[in-house]
Amino acid sequence: GAGVSQSPSNKVTEKGKDVELRCDPISGHTALYWYRQRLGQGLEFLIYFQGNSAPDKSGLPSDRFSAERTGESVSTLTIQRTQQEDSAVYLCASSLVTRDIQYFGAGTRLSVL
Amino acid sequence: AQSVAQPEDQVNVAEGNPLTVKCTYSVSGNPYLFWYVQYPNRGLQFLLKYITGDNLVKGSYGFEAEFNKSQTSFHLKKPSALVSDSALYFCAVRDADSGTYKYIFGTGTRLKVLA
Numbered sequence: 001g002a003g004v005s006q007s008p009s010n011k012v013t014e015k016g017k018d019v020e021l022r023c024d025p026i027s028g029h030t031a032l033y034w035y036r037q038r039l040g041q042g043l044e045f046l047i048y049f050q051g052n053s054a055p056d057k058s059g060l061p062s063d064r065f066s067a068e069r070t071g072e073s074v075s076t077l078t079i080q081r082t083q084q085e086d087s088a089v090y091l092c093a094s095s096l097v098t099r100d101i102q103y104f105g106a107g108t109r110l111s112v113l
Numbered sequence: 114a115q116s117v118a119q120p121e122d123q124v125n126v127a128e129g130n131p132l133t134v135k136c137t138y139s140v141s142g143n144p145y146l147f148w149y150v151q152y153p154n155r156g157l158q159f160l161l162k163y164i165t166g167d168n169l170v171k172g173s174y175g176f177e178a179e180f181n182k183s184q185t186s187f188h189l190k191k192p193s194a195l196v197s198d199s200a201l202y203f204c205a206v207r208d209a210d211s212g213t214y215k216y217i218f219g220t221g222t223r224l225k226v227l228a
Contacts, residue, residue, distance in 0.1 A: 033216070041220060042221045043205075043218035045215060048214065050213075091156075093157075095214070097214050100162060100207070101147075102149075104156040104157040106155075
């Protein structure tokens with residue numbers, strides 16, 4: 001079956017512009033995660049959705065970052081007024097919580113000029 | 114608060130030799146521990162996990178990891194390294210008593226297996 005799909009794969013934007021990143025999880029996966037991976041660094045937790053529960057937003061670095069999820073399907077991560085330090089690979093993962101294994105997408109590489 | 118430490122940025126090992134990639138963790142409750150691998154130009158893939166039971170966990174591609182509660186460690190091991198094992202390895206932890214499925218990842222260790 002299809003894996004986790006992220007789009008776009010690459011995004012180049014100018015400082016101050018807004019960007020929207022999309023994640024299509026594996027069908028039936030109730031949990032969805034967003035991470036940020038800066039060059040040469042580890043995965044930084046951003047936000048987590050689980051079913052109809054309120055999302056855990058504790059990792060969002062500033063109020064410029066927001067994310068939404070429609071039911072148990074698509075999620076979008078929005079970064080407003082992008083800054084150069086937002087340049088990173090943004091990874092999405094989905095999971096069946098009963099299995100406790102995350103399946104990752106290929107990521108969106110964001111470059112803010 | 115949860116945390117994971119991978120003290121080595123890079124590990125070099127000769128092909129055929131045993132390898133160890135280190136991970137230590139800190140959680141207030143019971144730890145669920147994971148290893149993921151990121152091959153060049155590919156997404157992260159699950160390798161293995163420790164939930165409960167035997168302290169030695171076996172996973173994909175011949176990897177195994179040993180849970181040591183007293184040392185709060187979960188080191189990844191393989192008896193005989195292959196050049197194709199060269200990749201970036203991440204350790205992750207979840208606090209099973211926290212009521213959430215939030216994972217904290219380490220900073221990653223780059224494994225280089227030399228022919």
